[in-house]
Amino acid sequence: MKKDIHIPKVEGVYIAIVNEYNDVYQTQDWNAYIINDKDVDLDTVIIVTSGYSDSKTTSVFRKKIDKLPKKSYAKIELIQEELFALNNQFKVTFFEGNAMYDKTYTFRKNTINKNALQPVPLMKVRGVVVK
Template sequence: MKKDIQIPKVTDVYVAVVNEFNKEHQTQDWNAYIINNKDVDLDTVLIATKGYSEDKITPVIRHTIKMLPARSYAKIEYLQEAVLKLNNEFKVTFFEGNTMYDKTYLFRKNTINKNALQTIPLMQEKGVLVK
């Protein structure tokens, strides 16, 4: 029974953590984004995030994006500096047409840092990307 379930592979949808200047607070902040690099819109994007290590775990935070247009991105959440020392997990579920997709994106502890910055697709900002 379980072996008969087809789980489609997620492609061209990424999670990135970007180091941005916050004009209001005059600080450099880390913000998580979801990126839809597909040519189709994504419907009902559900994102559950948490940080964890061997001895610490943050509460699960849930986000919903009703529709993420093709070739676009949306902010998920701000990440505090203390959370960057933890594994940061983003469980993403969405519909493309009538098909449901699901993928877990994991930023391992201490991998979100200024030494790991690269140009992020569509955003033209510097950040850390998980495909």
């Protein structure tokens, strides 16, 4: 039975952590984004995030995006710098057409920092990206 379930490989969907200026609070904040670099819309995107290490675990955060249009992105959450010492995991599930896709994106501890910034697809900013 289990062998009959086919979940296709996820391509063209990324998670990025971006350091950007917050006009309201006049601070530099780290925000997580989901990026749809595909040529099709994604439906019912569910994102479950958490942080963990050998001795610590954060609470679980859930976010639902009804539709993520093609070649677009959406903010997931603000991430506090204290969490960079943990492994930060983003479990993403979505529908493309009639197929369900699922992928886990993990930012290993201490990999989110200003030295690791790279160009982020579609956003024209620099950040830490997991593909």
